[in-house]
Amino acid sequence: MPGNRPKAELNTEPQVELDSPGPVDNYYQFYSKAKESGTFGDYASAADDYAMAASLARVFGEDDERLMDSLSRLAYCHYRLGALEEAESAYREALTLMERYHKGKHPDRFASILWSLAVLLCDDKRFEESVEFFKRSMAVSQNWAGPYDRFVADCFWGLSKAQTGAGQLEAAEESIKQAIEIYEHLAPLEGAGVKEFLSVNYSNLGVLLMQGKRFEEATLFLEKALKLRPGLDQNRVALLNRLSTCYLKTKNYDRASRLIKSNLKGTAQLFGANHAETIRLELALANCFDLNGRPEDSINLFKKTKKKLEGTNLESGTEAALMAACLFEMVLCYQKLDEQSNLKSTLEEIVNVYEGRYPDGSGGYKGAIPTKGALYADCMVKLGEIENKRCRYKKARACLSDALIVRKLVFGEEHKLVADCLLKLAEIESRLNLPEAAEKLRAGQKMLRDLRNRA
Structure with missing residues (x-):
């Protein structure tokens, strides 16, 4: 056995020193581990390994593509973990390197990093910043792949969400329409995946039109979305809700009731x-x-x-x-x-x-319902009116006084419904010969005048 050999023999064996792994080997070791972890959704482990890979890649120089690549992948892992601040920092560094060294060689990656940063900013409710990054991503994509590339449509879609958040509703409507135009162009070529996106954008446009009270226009796009979503799921339930609301608003009650019945059947199957x-x-x-x-x-x-x-x-x-x-x-x-x-x-x-x-x-x-809101106040007003007709003025006064308190809490001290309550109370208190009646009458009348003058 080797342990029993004489010292002289041991000393005559060649002394071999093993080479330690270099930066390149270490980089690919961490990079490969990170990629595998990310594939299985283990973004925490992937983030740790991409961070090590990025640290090692700095040895290669900031113009080395591996540094930019590791940082962008690290940013994505942080984003999936909800660490938006860390994700933004990594994306911005990757973007700087991309713009400085790689954008001519990899326009697709350039557009992707811009898009990812735009999505992150939109999630962080920094909508105006997000708008600018979506526009930059779209410009790169259009220049690289042409105006009808699917990624351009995705940029318009994301841009519309950021514009909606920023209150730029007209611009958002135009962006959704641009996305729809591209998806419609691609749908016969790319099939189900594009049709899913097309359905979502039809629905989003319908929602935007509903916000502007353009219900008839909204029904056109919501109906298109419905045709592309035949299955039974929560998205279809939400879509049917919106569509039936539009038909109710346009007084097409027959169509609304058919949609609600269909939705009722599906919802009962889904939820019970x-x-x-x-x-x-x-x-x-x-x-x-x-x-x-x-x-x-x-x-x-x-x-x-x-x-x-x-x-x-x-x-x-x-x-x-x-x-x-x-x-x-x-x-x-x-x-x-x-x-x-x-x-x-x-x-x-x-x-x-x-x-x-x-x-x-x-x-x-x-x-009990913890907060008494507008519905409760409306009920108390109606009860007060009934008691007033029955000449039960004290009960009527109690109901309307309660309604007045709640309406002030809900609508503020100055509102048409508050004024209405004051006038009804004044009428009842005058029947009870209470001195407060005149004051409430004056307050209610003055409030209505002020509201009309400001209208």
């Missing part, structure tokens, strides 16, 4: 019949019946939904809010049908919901 989103759609369908001059059908569906809500166990805040919304829509139907008794009892049920006194069917009570 007692899910909050399914219940919201039932309320929307009942409201559509009411708008279409079918208050009796509307009431029947509202009652069915109310019964379902009484037996569900959603989160208390969500459940109470849905119950209040359901009951308030019933109030509007009872008003149209002039069913005063049902109207008053339903308004009182809403008050019970807000105050946590609504029975849950098992001897307890549903959770």
